[in-house]
Amino acid sequence: MKKKRILTILVVACLLVGGLWFLQKLLTPKYINEIIEGRLIADYYDNAGGNDVVFIGDCEVYENISPITLWEDYGITSYIRGSAQQLIWQSYYLMEETLKYEKPKVMVFNVLSMKYGEPQNEAYNRMTLDGMRWSDSKVNSIKASMTDEEEFITYLFPLLRYHSRWSELSGEDFEYLFKTKRSFHQGYLMRVDVRPVTSYPSPTPLQDYQFSDTSYEYLDKMVKLCKDNGVELVLMKAPSIYPYWYDEWEEQMEDYAEKNGLLYINFLELLDETGIDFDTDTYDNGLHLNLSGAEKLAKYLGAELQETYQLPDHRGDAQVAAKWQEKSDFYHEMEADQYRELEEYGYLKSYGGRKPAGQED
Amino acid sequence: MLFTSYTFIAFLAAMFVLYYLVPKKFQWMLLLAGSYLFYAWAGIHFLAYILVTTVTTWYAAKRMTVLQTEQSAYLKAHKAELSREEKKALKAAGKKKTRHWMLFCLLLNLGILAVLKYTDFFISNINGIFDTDIAFMRFALPMGISFYTFQSMGYLLDVYRGKYAAQDSLGRFALFVSFFPQVIQGPISRYDDMAKTLYDEHPYDHHNISFGIQRICWGFFKKMVVADRILVAVNELIKNPADYTGAYVLAAMFFYAIELYADFTGGIDITIGIAQVFGVHLVENFERPFFSKNTAEYWRRWHITMGTWFRDYIFYPISVCQPMLKLSKASREKLGQALGKRVPVYLSTSIVWFVTGLWHGASWNFIVWGMLNCLVLIVSQEFEPFYAWFHKKFPKVGRTFWYRLFQVARTFCLMSAIRILDCYRDVPLTFHQVGTIFTEGNWNVLVNGSLLELGLSAADWGVILAGVLAMLIVSLIGRSGSVREKLSKQPMALRYGVYAALFLGVLIFGAYGIGFDASQFIYNQF
Numbered sequence: 005m006k007k008k009r010i011l012t013i014l015v016v017a018c019l020l021v022g023g024l025w026f027l028q029k030l031l032t033p034k035y036i037n038e039i040i041e042g043r044l045i046a047d048y049y050d051n052a053g054g055n056d057v058v059f060i061g062d063c064e065v066y067e068n069i070s071p072i073t074l075w076e077d078y079g080i081t082s083y084i085r086g087s088a089q090q091l092i093w094q095s096y097y098l099m100e101e102t103l104k105y106e107k108p109k110v111m112v113f114n115v116l117s118m119k120y121g122e123p124q125n126e127a128y129n130r131m132t133l134d135g136m137r138w139s140d141s142k143v144n145s146i147k148a149s150m151t152d153e154e155e156f157i158t159y160l161f162p163l164l165r166y167h168s169r170w171s172e173l174s175g176e177d178f179e180y181l182f183k184t185k186r187s188f189h190q191g192y193l194m195r196v197d198v199r200p201v202t203s204y205p206s207p208t209p210l211q212d213y214q215f216s217d218t219s220y221e222y223l224d225k226m227v228k229l230c231k232d233n234g235v236e237l238v239l240m241k242a243p244s245i246y247p248y249w250y251d252e253w254e255e256q257m258e259d260y261a262e263k264n265g266l267l268y269i270n271f272l273e274l275l276d277e278t279g280i281d282f283d284t285d286t287y288d289n290g291l292h293l294n295l296s297g298a299e300k301l302a303k304y305l306g307a308e309l310q311e312t313y314q315l316p317d318h319r320g321d322a323q324v325a326a327k328w329q330e331k332s333d334f335y336h337e338m339e340a341d342q343y344r345e346l347e348e349y350g351y352l353k354s355y356g357g358r359k360p361a362g363q364e365d
Numbered sequence: 366m367l368f369t370s371y372t373f374i375a376f377l378a379a380m381f382v383l384y385y386l387v388p389k390k391f392q393w394m395l396l397l398a399g400s401y402l403f404y405a406w407a408g409i410h411f412l413a414y415i416l417v418t419t420v421t422t423w424y425a426a427k428r429m430t431v432l433q434t435e436q437s438a439y440l441k442a443h444k445a446e447l448s449r450e451e452k453k454a455l456k457a458a459g460k461k462k463t464r465h466w467m468l469f470c471l472l473l474n475l476g477i478l479a480v481l482k483y484t485d486f487f488i489s490n491i492n493g494i495f496d497t498d499i500a501f502m503r504f505a506l507p508m509g510i511s512f513y514t515f516q517s518m519g520y521l522l523d524v525y526r527g528k529y530a531a532q533d534s535l536g537r538f539a540l541f542v543s544f545f546p547q548v549i550q551g552p553i554s555r556y557d558d559m560a561k562t563l564y565d566e567h568p569y570d571h572h573n574i575s576f577g578i579q580r581i582c583w584g585f586f587k588k589m590v591v592a593d594r595i596l597v598a599v600n601e602l603i604k605n606p607a608d609y610t611g612a613y614v615l616a617a618m619f620f621y622a623i624e625l626y627a628d629f630t631g632g633i634d635i636t637i638g639i640a641q642v643f644g645v646h647l648v649e650n651f652e653r654p655f656f657s658k659n660t661a662e663y664w665r666r667w668h669i670t671m672g673t674w675f676r677d678y679i680f681y682p683i684s685v686c687q688p689m690l691k692l693s694k695a696s697r698e699k700l701g702q703a704l705g706k707r708v709p710v711y712l713s714t715s716i717v718w719f720v721t722g723l724w725h726g727a728s729w730n731f732i733v734w735g736m737l738n739c740l741v742l743i744v745s746q747e748f749e750p751f752y753a754w755f756h757k758k759f760p761k762v763g764r765t766f767w768y769r770l771f772q773v774a775r776t777f778c779l780m781s782a783i784r785i786l787d788c789y790r791d792v793p794l795t796f797h798q799v800g801t802i803f804t805e806g807n808w809n810v811l812v813n814g815s816l817l818e819l820g821l822s823a824a825d826w827g828v829i830l831a832g833v834l835a836m837l838i839v840s841l842i843g844r845s846g847s848v849r850e851k852l853s854k855q856p857m858a859l860r861y862g863v864y865a866a867l868f869l870g871v872l873i874f875g876a877y878g879i880g881f882d883a884s885q886f887i888y889n890q891f
Contacts, residue, residue, distance in 0.1 A: 017866075165879060167872060167875065167877075167878065171822060172823075
């Protein structure tokens with residue numbers, strides 16, 4: 005009788021845990037056809053290792069640099085650990101986590117997030133943190149990132165956060181229950197369409213231009229982390245027109261780089277050198293670059309990094325080359341498919357593009 | 366610490382583990398420590414208020430018991446020597462001394478409650494009447510003050526009446542006042558009921574714990590799946606009175622009735638369930654009130670412990686106090702037996718309902734709500750002869766299902782209509798809004814999809830409907846005995862299926878987390 009009771013409890017417990025696990029899988033957003041950047045962070049684990057350069061930061065890295073161009077033109081292996089509105093402490097913990105998987109020669113951090121000294125937005129937090137594998141880096145990143153409305157337990161059991169998605173479930177949630185879709189190129193999110201810059205922003209005066217102590221604290225930690233691991237840290241500012249990058253911010257970054265002996269590249273000041281043309285190289289009026297812009301930036305950056313840090317050209321290594329050839333093929337297939345969609349529909353129908361004005365539903 | 370917060374669930378889990386790990390003689394002490402921790406969570410300074418009530422009530426009651434015991438011992442020892450008059454005089458003197466302690470403690474604690482809860486209401490009335498501009502005090506109200514004050518005063522009056530002896534231990538009494546599951550929204554327990562199990566040593570009892578957890582889950586279901594979901598529509602309707610008139614007001618009445626029922630009974634289910642997990646028995650506060658066939662019955666089945674508190678500690682004492690007895694005599698003489706005997710009863714009833722309204726909140730809408738309930742009760746009483754005539758004339762009608770259903774629906778509608786005063790919290794606005802039900806004529810909004818534009822999707826309404834049906838089915842099953850007992854006798858697969866459905870229902874369909882406002886239980890505000 006006792007044995008039967010224990011067996012019953014065990015079966016019920018297994019069914020309950022299994023059921024909860026299944027429900028959690030089902031209800032957690034898949035980010036397959038919309039807001040696909042929600043999958044960027046988790047995509048890394050299938051591509052971890054063997055990268056000489058790792059880029060860390062917000063959309064100014066994952067939309068603006070093409071790692072495939074770095075490979076094709078310089079034989080540099082690289083990966084972008086970017087996510088939407090990635091905050092500086094999230095970047096730091098992603099760096100820390102990356103170093104558990106590999107030891108790149110260079111890590112490039114995009115400095116736009118220096119402007120945020122406090123947690124910002126739960127939805128963006130989720131896109132960075134949910135995709136991370138469990139480690140002390142993830143735990144610390146969650147703790148540093150949570151807004152007042154958030155609870156740690158909801159990261160531990162995402163079902164508690166996403167339970168109300170039951171009414172929004174679509175075919176995508178069932179189709180991608182146990183698999184995902186290949187969408188990125190070493191962390192790069194490709195867009196080939198063009199939406200030129202029509203106006204340049206006039207800066208809104210700020211009350212205080214000083215970056216917060218928290219931002220500096222994490223930047224210092226990045227410097228130390230890279231130093232301790234023998235990794236060169238490079239700071240960059242992507243050539244995005246929006247959000248506005250103030251002269252006062254630029255001054256602080258230049259001072260910081262000089263004081264710490266870091267290479268700092270502000271691409272906003274290198275438009276002629278990179279050849280970035282905001283009539284042809286952006287898909288959203290200057291917020292992000294399109295493929296053309298990302299390739300131009302990669303070409304410039306590749307030369308700079310190779311010259312400064314003597315990064316090896318891996319194209320002669322057959323094993324590495326074979327692996328990257330497959331990545332290149334996928335990259336060019338997607339490029340061709342995006343151009344096909346542009347021609348066929350006038351916009352990127354399957355890649356998050358917006359219908360041109362006058363064609364909206 | 367909201368009952369529906371993760372913090373509370375973690376706190377409860379920790380308390381549960383510790384409770385069955387510590388030596389049994391320390392269990393009540395653990396409950397006391399947990400209760401004070403729970404209370405301090407709302408603000409450590411609030412502890413001062415509950416401590417004052419606890420210490421003064423405990424001491425006054427103890428003094429009264431000492432006086433009563435000494436007097437009784439003296440009378441026993443000198444039984445033969447004392448004349449009847451001397452005994453009477455001694456008893457009167459003793460009663461006077463105990464009354465002093467009782468009055469001191471009663472006035473002090475009700476004074477604290479009155480000052481904290483009603484000062485601003487008083488000031489606003491003074492400002493309104495005399496056109497003055499006295500600044501509001503804006504005292505922060507300690508959590509559950511109306512509940513623990515009434516519970517303590519009930520104990521004080523019982524000891525004064527000699528119903529039982531005072532509790533010797535301050536710690537044990539402090540636990541009775543602050544027991545964390547019930548301190549914020551009741552039920553308002555009686556000491557002699559609660560003491561039977563509160564201080565006992567409780568071994569691990571699978572049956573009690575399992576039943577307790579089932580009840581907690583059911584409470585969470587009502588609160589989080591039904592009440593907190595329909596709350597969105599109620600808020601939309603109530604906060605924009607100019608936009609939602611006529612049939613919308615009718616909808617608001619019924620939606621609020623559902624919300625309040627699910628919220629309050631859900632909270633009480635959680636409270637009683639938690640107490641049961643710790644082996645403590647708390648009295649029931651509801652007995653399927655929406656199945657009541659008339660208002661008097663409704664009030665015997667809704668918030669039972671509040672109703673009985675007012676009956677025992679206000680209605681009865683007022684009814685037999687000297688001025689009321691004199692009034693009774695005078696009214697009988699002047700108005701005749703039939704009419705005269707009703708005057709004191711209706712006056713006492715009116716006083717009780719006035720206080721009941723005031724207890725719910727320092728606002729005229731609550732007072733009007735109380736007085737309207739009183740009016741309905743008195744009118745129903747006056748209609749008794751008519752009902753009796755009707756049932757005599759048509760004996761079969763009264764026994765039909767449809768007539769009983771009509772009675773239930775009538776009571777539900779009447780109570781829902783009066784309760785709308787809770788929502789608008791403004792008496793003229795409430796009457797205006799209710800008036801539009803009869804003048805607006807926009808009945809089509811109930812069927813043309815307009816109700817889907819109140820912040821809830823069709824799926825949300827589906828969940829609410831399913832939740833209401835579940836509550837109805839459970840209530841119907843519960844009429845013939847404990848639902849949990851009945852369920853426990855079902856085949857294992859069905860039993861566990863129901864448990865899993867309940868648990869997953871709360872987990873998936875509960876209105877909690879980001880995107881939902883964590884809502885306090887409605888009765889926490891009282």
